[in-house]
Amino acid sequence: MLEDRLLIWKLNRGSKDALCRIYEKYRDDLLRIAAGLLNQTNSAEDVVQDVFTEFVRSAGNFELTGSLKGYFAVCVTNKARNVIRSQNRQQAVSLDDAEPVISNFKRPDQWIIYDEEFNRLNNALAQLPYEQKEAVILHIQGNIKFRDIAKMQETSTKTAQSRYRYGITKLRSILDGEAPK
Amino acid sequence: MKPTENIKRLIKNTKIKTNPAVNEAVLTDLLNKLDSSENIGLAAKQPNVWRIIMKSKITKYAAAAAVIVIAVVLSTTFLNKSVSPAYAIEQTIQACKNTRFIHFELFRPSNTKDKDAWLEYDDSGQIKNVRVNFYFSKGNELVMVWKQGRTQMWDKQRKKLQLFEDKIYTDKIIFFVQRYDPVSAVEHIQKMEKEGKVKIEIDEPSNKREPIILTAIYEPNTYALEGPKPQMKEVFSIDQSTKLVTAIELYELKDGQYSYIGVWKFPDYNIAFDAQIFNLEGELPSDVDIVDMMTLDIGLEQCDLTNEQIVIKVVREFFNALIAKDYEAAVKLFYHESPKTEAGIRRGLEKINVLRIISIDKPFPCSPMGTWRALCILEIEKDGQIARLEPNDIFVSHVLGHPTRWAIDTGSLGFLKLNL
Numbered sequence: 018m019l020e021d022r023l024l025i026w027k028l029n030r031g032s033k034d035a036l037c038r039i040y041e042k043y044r045d046d047l048l049r050i051a052a053g054l055l056n057q058t059n060s061a062e063d064v065v066q067d068v069f070t071e072f073v074r075s076a077g078n079f080e081l082t083g084s085l086k087g088y089f090a091v092c093v094t095n096k097a098r099n100v101i102r103s104q105n106r107q108q109a110v111s112l113d114d115a116e117p118v119i120s121n122f123k124r125p126d127q128w129i130i131y132d133e134e135f136n137r138l139n140n141a142l143a144q145l146p147y148e149q150k151e152a153v154i155l156h157i158q159g160n161i162k163f164r165d166i167a168k169m170q171e172t173s174t175k176t177a178q179s180r181y182r183y184g185i186t187k188l189r190s191i192l193d194g195e196a197p198k
Numbered sequence: 199m200k201p202t203e204n205i206k207r208l209i210k211n212t213k214i215k216t217n218p219a220v221n222e223a224v225l226t227d228l229l230n231k232l233d234s235s236e237n238i239g240l241a242a243k244q245p246n247v248w249r250i251i252m253k254s255k256i257t258k259y260a261a262a263a264a265v266i267v268i269a270v271v272l273s274t275t276f277l278n279k280s281v282s283p284a285y286a287i288e289q290t291i292q293a294c295k296n297t298r299f300i301h302f303e304l305f306r307p308s309n310t311k312d313k314d315a316w317l318e319y320d321d322s323g324q325i326k327n328v329r330v331n332f333y334f335s336k337g338n339e340l341v342m343v344w345k346q347g348r349t350q351m352w353d354k355q356r357k358k359l360q361l362f363e364d365k366i367y368t369d370k371i372i373f374f375v376q377r378y379d380p381v382s383a384v385e386h387i388q389k390m391e392k393e394g395k396v397k398i399e400i401d402e403p404s405n406k407r408e409p410i411i412l413t414a415i416y417e418p419n420t421y422a423l424e425g426p427k428p429q430m431k432e433v434f435s436i437d438q439s440t441k442l443v444t445a446i447e448l449y450e451l452k453d454g455q456y457s458y459i460g461v462w463k464f465p466d467y468n469i470a471f472d473a474q475i476f477n478l479e480g481e482l483p484s485d486v487d488i489v490d491m492m493t494l495d496i497g498l499e500q501c502d503l504t505n506e507q508i509v510i511k512v513v514r515e516f517f518n519a520l521i522a523k524d525y526e527a528a529v530k531l532f533y534h535e536s537p538k539t540e541a542g543i544r545r546g547l548e549k550i551n552v553l554r555i556i557s558i559d560k561p562f563p564c565s566p567m568g569t570w571r572a573l574c575i576l577e578i579e580k581d582g583q584i585a586r587l588e589p590n591d592i593f594v595s596h597v598l599g600h601p602t603r604w605a606i607d608t609g610s611l612g613f614l615k616l617n618l
Binding site for chain 2: 028031033036037040044045048049052062063066067069070073074076077128129130134135138153154157158185186188189192
């Protein structure tokens with residue numbers, strides 16, 4: 018916590034070392050949260066890059082009020098929701114689609130490398146209702162308090178806790194069901 | 199049952215592995231952004247100046263006076279709008295007429311640069327050379343150089359250069375030029391207006407320092423070369439004194455509202471480029487992998503089949519090859535850009551045990567780049583059980599460098615994580 022405040026102070030004065038340290042410290046956590054929430058590699062990677070980009074843009078007058086990890090986790094969650102919302106509306110027409118010069122080449126390299134364990138967990142998370150998944154990921158991976166999760170989900174703390182509990186119970190049953198008998 | 203604590207531990211402790219090259223590319227991009235950040239130092243040097251100013255009574259009175267002045271200026275501006283427009287599109291066409299060099303840039307809504315494009319025309323006004331730099335997220339960059347029908351495509355991150363000559367691709371380049379090069383963009387919308395596909399509105403402000411705004415509204419499915427598109431809107435900003443286009447903003451209609459997609463900016467006209475900009479040889483690293491797409495044997499010939507028929511044929515033959523475990527045939531039907539990737543594709547395809555094709559629905563075009571989507575239902579064997587598989591990402595497209603051939607597109611079967 019104290020280290021984060023010091024890093025932010027340095028970053029606000031343009032320290033590249035501070036940015037490198039923050040990036041190294043939180044990159045993997047954020048990718049894990051985004052991948053868990055979205056279950057789509059490309060969107061998850063884009064969300065994390067956007068969060069870091071906006072964070073860098075705010076350098077100079079960034080004020081840290083709580084934990085930096087919590088701040089990042091909330092940013093990732095908000096952006097993940099936007100992605101889901103836009104997907105629900107209709108398949109987005111990207112700028113690349115808006116003109117025809119790009120064709121037949123592969124997407125850029127993947128950032129996240131999936132291994133068996135990470136895949137297994139993400140596949141199980143994907144089977145949870147979104148609010149439950151969000152409560153589980155934010156509480157366990159983002160260290161966010163239920164009170165704050167409730168605010169984000171615009172519900173009561175009790176409901177956020179229930180969502181978390183249901184999510185954990187369901188995950189347990191999914192992962193148990195996969196275990197060899 | 200696993201205890202709850204075990205589940206929590208699993209979620210908390212599951213590690214993620216990341217691609218070191220992408221980690222570095224993203225960090226480099228962030229460091230560059232930090233370098234160009236205008237906020238740095240401001241907070242440190244003058245933390246409370248704004249607050250001090252805004253607390254002052256004098257400032258409050260001054261702010262009120264400023265609001266009144268702005269209101270007066272705005273109302274005057276609106277009242278003067280009754281002047282009839284004197285601008286005509288032909289003035290822009292005339293102003294652009296002898297342009298031989300154009301550089302333009304595309305910015306996304308987040309204001310990040312998405313593309314740089316350089317165009318050169320010959321003396322007769324025909325397009326001679328095109329270069330487009332595509333800037334992707336995660337720091338990847340792709341450079342396309344087109345010279346009189348022949349294209350070079352350089353993927354910097356993968357260190358790969360593709361060479362091909364493809365009429366369909368050339369048509370797309372020409373279309374691209376027509377769409378965004380201001381020399382022909384205004385002629386293009388004029389032509390589309392005559393065909394009833396575009397509505398044009400012109401707003402010419404009386405203040406000569408403000409740009410003329412030309413709005414072109416495209417009917418659905420008329421914006422792109424092929425494939426479905428919603429209603430699109432382009433907003434041209436035209437300099438009142440030079441009559442040159444300075445920017446084109448793009449919007450698409452979503453849920454009844456125009457959603458901003460990006461903006462093309464035209465920073466300079468007729469400033470000759472260094473000829474080397476269209477010559478990649480000097481920029482390529484020594485270890486770049488050069489692939490001549492014309493030498494690859496991929497896909498099925500269309501012959502006299504319609505697009506719909508060839509798409510179904512490609513999908514059917516591809517899955518029949520998988521059913522027969524004829525991976526050589528399946529890999530040949532799967533679009534790839536280098537013989538070096540064939541082993542990886544084959545390993546990926548071997549992960550799926552297709553027993554039979556239950557159905558293939560009527561395919562439909564799904565992108566302006568000529569990619570088609572085919573929905574099909576397969577019967578597969580998984581963990582000793584027979585199951586149905588309905589992959590929703592089977593895409594079929596032309597093969598680059600072989601415009602009469604079609605193959606399963608690289609974006610297909612993502613769940614197999616094919617090593618491309």
